[in-house]
Amino acid sequence: xxxxxxxxxxxxxxxxxxxxxxxxxxxxxxxxxxxxxxxxxxxxxxxxxxxxxxxxxxxxxxxxxxxxxxxxxxxxxxxxxxxxxxxxxxxxxxxxxxxxxxxxxxxxxxxxxxxxxxxxxxxxxxxxxxxxxxxxxxxxxxxxxxxxxxxxxxxxxxxxxxxxxxxxxxxxxxxxxxxxxxxxxxxxxxxxxxxxxxxxxxxxxxxxxxxxxxxxx
Numbered sequence: 001x002x003x004x005x006x007x008x009x010x011x012x013x014x015x016x017x018x019x020x021x022x023x024x025x026x027x028x029x030x031x032x033x034x035x036x037x038x039x040x041x042x043x044x045x046x047x048x049x050x051x052x053x054x055x056x057x058x059x060x061x062x063x064x065x066x067x068x069x070x071x072x073x074x075x076x077x078x079x080x081x082x083x084x085x086x087x088x089x090x091x092x093x094x095x096x097x098x099x100x101x102x103x104x105x106x107x108x109x110x111x112x113x114x115x116x117x118x119x120x121x122x123x124x125x126x127x128x129x130x131x132x133x134x135x136x137x138x139x140x141x142x143x144x145x146x147x148x149x150x151x152x153x154x155x156x157x158x159x160x161x162x163x164x165x166x167x168x169x170x171x172x173x174x175x176x177x178x179x180x181x182x183x184x185x186x187x188x189x190x191x192x193x194x195x196x197x198x199x200x201x202x203x204x205x206x207x208x209x210x211x212x213x214x215x216x217x
Contacts, residue, residue, distance in 0.1 A: 008156045008211060010173060016157070016206045017178040020185040023205060027184035029135055031055065036111040036136035037103070038062050040121075041071075041096060043128045049087045057083045068100035068109050095123030113137050127163065130183070140179035142170050147190025148183060154194060156211035 008016075020027075030051040033039035038058070045054045061082040065071045071079065076097050083089045099121045103109055111132065112118055118129035130143035144152070144163035152158040158169035174182050193200050201207050201215040 007159060008173070008209065010175075012209050013157055013173045014175050016155075016209055017174060017182065017185065019205050020189070021178065021181070024185065024188075027181050027188060029131070029184060029187075032058060032062075034062060034066055036132065037068060038066050039136050040099070040111050040118075040124075040128075040132050043131045044096060044099070044123045045083060045086050045092055047088070047092070047123070047128075053086055057086055068103045071096060071100045072104070092123065098122040099124070111136065113139075126167075130167075134180070134183065138180065140176070140182075142167055142174075142179065142183045143187075144170075144183075145187060147194075148186040150196060151186050151190040151194045154199075154210070154212045155206070 031039070031042040031046060032055045033042050041061075042054055042058055045058065061079075064082075065074045065079075076093050079096060080089060080093045083093060086092065102121060103111065107117070113133070115126075115129050115133065118124050118132060119126065127143045127145060130141040133139035134141045134143065142148075144167045149163055149166055152166045152170060153160065158166050158173055160166035160169055170182065171179075178185075193204050199212070199216060201210075201212075202217045204210065207215060207217075
């Protein structure tokens with residue numbers, strides 16, 4: 001049987017984000033950082049890891065090293081000791097060292113403001129670039145993680161088979177005035193309300209708009 005495809009109207013999506021905005025006018029991501037560089041490192045570390053776990057490790061790391069040069073001076077082995085509680089820490093440490101060297105060699109030690117340069121960095125994909133562009137530089141990007149992907153499909157807001165397809169549809173559906181905070185609202189909604197196994201539909205502020213057929217009350 002062909003899987004049902006559904007899509008909310010533009011008016012419905014506008015109402016969803018009006019409610020998100022009223023409830024949380026200035027949502028924030030949950031990764032701890034002090035500057036664009038530490039944000040970039042935190043997002044690289046967060047791949048297949050929890051924000052809580054990353055914050056626990058970077059709390060000590062960023063006190064010691066919060067610039068590319070300081071990370072390089074620390075060295076790969078010492079870096080691993082700081083992040084060894086995080087999944088895939090060996091690979092992430094190697095990538096971070098490479099990232100630091102590239103930032104120094106090609107960008108004067110600064111985090112670049114454009115997608116092409118960010119995605120050229122080891123361990124940085126589209127999602128990571130979108131988070132950095134949005135959170136550090138206020139670009140109206142939408143980073144599609146597993147939570148956001150689930151919410152977009154489950155609600156009928158922007159169904160798609162890939163993160164890229166969902167991202168494209170979200171740009172089309174979400175009014176531009178909400179783009180700056182859109183991915184924060186959707187990620188937090190997916191993390192705490194629209195959970196994967198047991199969505200808290202009774203506590204959901206958009207349950208009357210959402211098209212999910214298996215709502216739990």
